[in-house]
Amino acid sequence: MTATSNALSTHGAELDEIQRRRTFGIISHPDAGKTTLTEKLLLFGGAIQMAGAVKARKASRHATSDWMAIERDRGISVTSSVMKFEYNGYEINLLDTPGHQDFSEDTYRVLTAVDSAVMVIDSVKGVEPQTRKLMEVCRMRNTPIITFINKLDREGMAPLDILADIEENLQIECAPLTWPIGMGKRFKGSYNLYRKTLKLFTPGQERLGDDGELFDDLDNPRLDRLLGSQADELREDVALLEGAANPFDLPSYLKGNQTPVFFGSAVNNFGVGEMLEAFLEIAPAPQPRPAASRMVAPEEAGFSGFVFKIQANMDPAHRDRIAFMRICSGRFYRGMRLRHHRLGKEIVVANPIIFMAQDRALVDEAWPGDIVGIHNHGTIKIGDTFSDKEPLQFVGIPNFAPDYFRRVLLKSPLKAKQLQKGLIQLAEEGAVQLFRPVLGSAFILGAVGVLQFDVTMARLRDEYGVEAVYETVDYATARWVQCDDKQRLTAFEKANQANLAVDAEGNLAYLAASEWWLNYVGEQWPEIIFLKTREIQ
């Protein structure tokens, strides 16, 4: 598909607005240093003044897990869902990919709204499971990824071993742009292999805006004075890398085949600025997006955007819901009239919200790459497209096969209708996935993070007046099933009734007790396609 149609009538200043935007997310396993890195990035942008601000929010977020905390979390996490800051003339939108106990489908879906990602790896632990899961999602759209290897101030894996670990476990080529000098107690700093500059590490000292010292000849004896015996180690490493490491290749990075790698220590603000500058230089500006009918380019004059996240009850007093829309093309302004294509209705966006690092504010104008929040009274669904005229439907906003399941049992059978209504609406908002077993009547809920169940139960009670309880079910994974051969599909359905369910949109899914069992069934039924993700329609 190519970007055709709509006259590319955006020029000059408006094109600049697009070119200077960077919209990205950070992927990492819990404790690798995402929050610390986020905080340092926001400090660079002047979006926050004080170290510890993001941390404090995170601490309150994980303090307790009762409903009040969830409610408060959602109040908190919405302002941190999108953190907008400026640096050196760039407008940066950092989208939060919640981890830990709030890990949910939102975590995955946020990655459908970014143009690139930064991956944080703990140098002590290497690649960890959640990094692997998030990487799979980046793969779906070949999202370009920059890697930050963190905690070099601790004794970790040898740098070459970390690169090998990433290449092997994440199937992506690594191209180091900086190289560490020692680690832990012997951590002396890093050498930029491209700029040929040396940066010295001073433990515990924040170093803003330090460009380092140029060493285009590593034989310079000053290097020995600065690094002592470690100067020779660096020389050997660099000589080795010249032969062994992959040279950085911009097109490979942009295609998601190669990741440029930086080494540093987020908590010491070491290597962060260097990575940020490289990020601004090489990370893609807002990219074209596929719609069902054609590719939509950000430079197009016509406005378009899609909803990738819905946040409910951000203000407990108002019970409002906010739909997060990623702008894909054209200019957005307050009071704009937009067409909600799925419903064939027009809406006037009177009070759009833009998300700042620590606040939210009314927005007057926004551009491709920006995220705006629009108030929603239960009519907006994840994946919905809005535009100013042309009927478009953006594609590629998936449901992800859940890893956790619960059966819902009503306390009062009289509330069956409300339960159904609530669950359907919550499923449309993407809060949880809903399955109706082919055999049996109780609904089964699916989630990729267990906190989704608590939130769903609390919302059923508060918003729909339904008291229900959960029962555990013996499922560990699910796949949507498809088959071109109608006869085989019927035979499959007949033989596997006890494991089949229909999701909220009427698609058939197979619920399996284990991965092993799923593989076994897959082998028995080679004509059946088992899908791990399903596009939202």
Ligand code: GDP
């Ligand atoms: P997140 O769970 O990925 O958001 O990780 P955090 O940013 O909360 O970091 C987890 C822990 O690692 C915290 O105790 C941080 O202070 C610590 N940490 C972060 N960066 C570094 C670093 O560069 N070196 C060391 N030694 N600890 C770090």
